[in-house]
Amino acid sequence: MATEATTDVQKKDTANVATVPEQTRTGPVYQPAVDIFENDNSITLLADMPGVKPPDLEIDLRENVLTLTGRITAPGTAKESDVLHEYRPGIFFRQFTLSETIDQPKIDAQLTDGVLRLELPKVEKARPRQITVRAA
Amino acid sequence: MLVRRVWPSRPTFETPFSDFDQIRREMLRLLDAAADGAPEPAAGVFPPINITQDDENFYLRAEIPGIKPSELSLSALRNRVSISGKREIPREHERVSYHRKERPEGVFNRAVTLPTEVDADRVDARYTDGILTLTLPKAEQAKPRQISVRS
Numbered sequence: 001m002a003t004e005a006t007t008d009v010q011k012k013d014t015a016n017v018a019t020v021p022e023q024t025r026t027g028p029v030y031q032p033a034v035d036i037f038e039n040d041n042s043i044t045l046l047a048d049m050p051g052v053k054p055p056d057l058e059i060d061l062r063e064n065v066l067t068l069t070g071r072i073t074a075p076g077t078a079k080e081s082d083v084l085h086e087y088r089p090g091i092f093f094r095q096f097t098l099s100e101t102i103d104q105p106k107i108d109a110q111l112t113d114g115v116l117r118l119e120l121p122k123v124e125k126a127r128p129r130q131i132t133v134r135a136a
Numbered sequence: 137m138l139v140r141r142v143w144p145s146r147p148t149f150e151t152p153f154s155d156f157d158q159i160r161r162e163m164l165r166l167l168d169a170a171a172d173g174a175p176e177p178a179a180g181v182f183p184p185i186n187i188t189q190d191d192e193n194f195y196l197r198a199e200i201p202g203i204k205p206s207e208l209s210l211s212a213l214r215n216r217v218s219i220s221g222k223r224e225i226p227r228e229h230e231r232v233s234y235h236r237k238e239r240p241e242g243v244f245n246r247a248v249t250l251p252t253e254v255d256a257d258r259v260d261a262r263y264t265d266g267i268l269t270l271t272l273p274k275a276e277q278a279k280p281r282q283i284s285v286r287s
Contacts, residue, residue, distance in 0.1 A: 033238040033239045033240070034236055034238055034239070035225070035234070035236060035237050035238060035239050036234070036235040036236045037228060037232040037233060037234040037235060037237075038232065038233060038235065039229065039231055039232045039233075040231075044228070044232075046225075046239065048201040048202065048239050048266070049201065049266070050199040050200065050201040050265065050266030050267050051199065051265055051266060051267045052265060052266075053265055075197060075267070075269070076188055076195060076197075077190070079190045079191075080188035080189060080190050080195060081188060081189055081190070082186070082187070082188055083187040083188060083189050083194065083250070083251065084185060084186065084187040084248070085186055085187075086184040086185050086186060087184035087185075087186060087199055112202075113201060113202050113203065113263070113265065113266050114199075114201030114202060114265045114266015114267065115201050115202035115266065
């Protein structure tokens with residue numbers, strides 16, 4: 001069977017992560033591609049996780065380590081046989097160490113069309129106070 | 137790079153780079169042997185596609201996260217299906233500094249030839265959670281017929 005393609009978009013090979021603790025089932029583990037950027041108030045993370053629905057996504061933040069885990073239920077019924085097989089559904093897993101302290105209650109997570117948008121607002125730095133000197 | 141000539145000498149009309157090709161092939165074979173588990177058949181094109189079939193339909197699934205259905209163009213004719221579109225990543229405000237930018241974007245165009253013809257009028261396309269699922273019913277004349285044997 002022939003396929004052809006012309007694209008600008010390069011598919012990056014999803015790397016297999018070997019060190020995932022406590023996997024209860026076997027299967028490939030992938031690192032989702034992410035964009036991370038920050039401005040003065042918050043850090044935003046966008047991750048490509050196609051096939052993950054909101055109930056199957058876990059986001060964990062403790063001790064400045066952010067962990068994303070997305071699970072996929074393999075689609076299709078048992079009666080189907082493979083014709084072309086280019087990707088295998090697996091678990092998306094990635095961890096990041098955050099340098100800034102994050103205001104945890106204000107974290108906002110949105111998952112639409114397989115893209116996770118995670119807003120991590122930074123803790124407000126203490127504002128400098130003016131100290132007036134009294135003449136004694 | 138120091139190369140020890142361990143292969144039998146070859147006639148001089150081969151290109152000067154054929155030795156490097158041989159080394160490259162040997163290295164790839166070593167790496168393949170060292171990879172654990174079944175290596176993924178990396179097509180290296182976007183979007184990756186899985187096609188499965190049962191007696192009635194072909195099911196084509198493509199991983200395309202974060203695209204608007206209006207940016208996708210699908211067409212099917214006889215036994216060819218083509219998927220093309222443009223994945224754009226919306227620009228954020230100007231005053232942001234990027235730590236990482238890994239997600240791919242751009243124009244893509246893939247055409248697939250299926251083993252049998254499909255009924256292009258009855259194709260169903262769904263896009264949920266970043267996966268595009270096409271259900272392509274096989275054309276009537278392409279379905280297998282039961283043949284009974286007369287005794």
